[in-house]
Amino acid sequence: MPNVEKLIIIGSGPAGWTAAIYAARANLNPLVFAGRPKSVPSTILPGGQLMLTTEVENYPGFPEGVTGPKLMAYFEQQAVRFGTRIVTDDGLNPDVSNPDDGHSAKYQDCASVDFSRRPFKVVSEDGTAYHAHSVIIATGATANWIGLENEQRLARSGGGVSACAVCDGAMPIFRGKELAVVGGGDSAVEEATYLTKFARKVYMIHRRDALRASKIMADRARNNPKIEIKWNSVVTDVLGDDSIKALRVKDVVTGAESDLPVGGLFVAIGHTPATSFLKGQVELDAKGYVKLKDPYRSTTSVEGVFVAGDCADSLYRQAVTAAGMGCKAALDAERWLADQGVH
Ligand code: NAP
Secondary structure (H helix, E strand, O other): OOOEEEEEEEOOOHHHHHHHHHHHHOOOOOEEEOOOOOOOOOOOOOOHHHHHOOEEOOOOOOOOOEEHHHHHHHHHHHHHHOOOEEOEOOOOOOOOOOOOOOHHHHEOOEEEEEOOOOOEEEEEOOOOEEEEEEEEEOOOEEEOOOOOHHHHHHHHOOOOEEOOHHHHOOOHHHOOOEEEEEOOOHHHHHHHHHHOOOOOEEEEEOOOOOOOOOHHHHHHHHHOOOEEEEOOEEEEEEEOOOOOOEEEEEEOOOOOEEEEEOOOEEEOOOEEEOOHHHOOOOOEOOOOOEOOOOOOOOEOOOOOEEEOOHHHOOOOOOHHHHHHHHHHHHHHHHHHHHHOOOO
């Protein structure tokens, strides 16, 4: 019989680390697959989406704000302090005392899972099989980006490019400016409407001549005097050295390109849950989000497999909601393990 872990946690964003903190404090000795940096765009990083965020001003407990990477380093340190173990290339926990030392490069990613029988099997990218009585999936969802080099550069440097207006829109750099939102769905309308609280004007740049957003949301955008929709338009470049100055916008009907001066770009073209490795193992919805068996719990279609964070939440997608779900998943796993006689 292989060595069987009580709990494996897959993912290292707010949901994964919070689950680890609670599970470690409940003596479940959790083992975390934190993931490994992937190439941009659609970056997946250990630490999740917050690793792409500069200033986090809406996470409670940080009245002066905190950078996304620092916040995730604090989560990780707290999880390790209570005995969480992390799967790395050399099998050891990294030294997490210095958040800037690049230790995340040594993390092993999870390559595949087998939830068809218990104990569950989780295989790392180097082919090592791990077994566990229970698993928490907390792999998150990545914001989709347009895929432009300058978009990514300015998103990483805090140069006024973001994929979350609720997270970043209230920052002083955007106040009183003309801003742009790319996308035509409910999120784009929601972000544009939110930004009108701070901005002088918000352009919605949409690639077609009709919004995808629901009628009520579409009407909200059309009726807001601060929102101007640029139809049939795509962004072909983001201009600016240290901070965004303008967008190069192409009219897809005429082919004409022009520069639109803006002080911020918010990309709202959907999210992709990081769940492709789970296909056939646990029930996913049509968009790939893990289905909750009970909306008030963290249970999935597989008994003993729990889920937390953005990979099961296409709506709220906030660090604090993900952390809350991580707590629920750890408590659910602990109770389920106790019922199974695993303490
Ligand atoms: P979405 O509905 O998939 O919309 C994505 C939008 O981005 C579409 O307009 C799409 O254009 C555009 N797009 C996709 N790829 C693009 C690209 N490469 N370049 C330019 N544009 C691109 O995603 P979402 O708005 O994030 O919404 C996700 C789900 O959450 C939806 O079910 C939505 O109803 C729900 N939601 C609801 C609310 C609410 O009710 N308050 C708020 C937010 C989200 P096309 O239209 O041409 O495909």
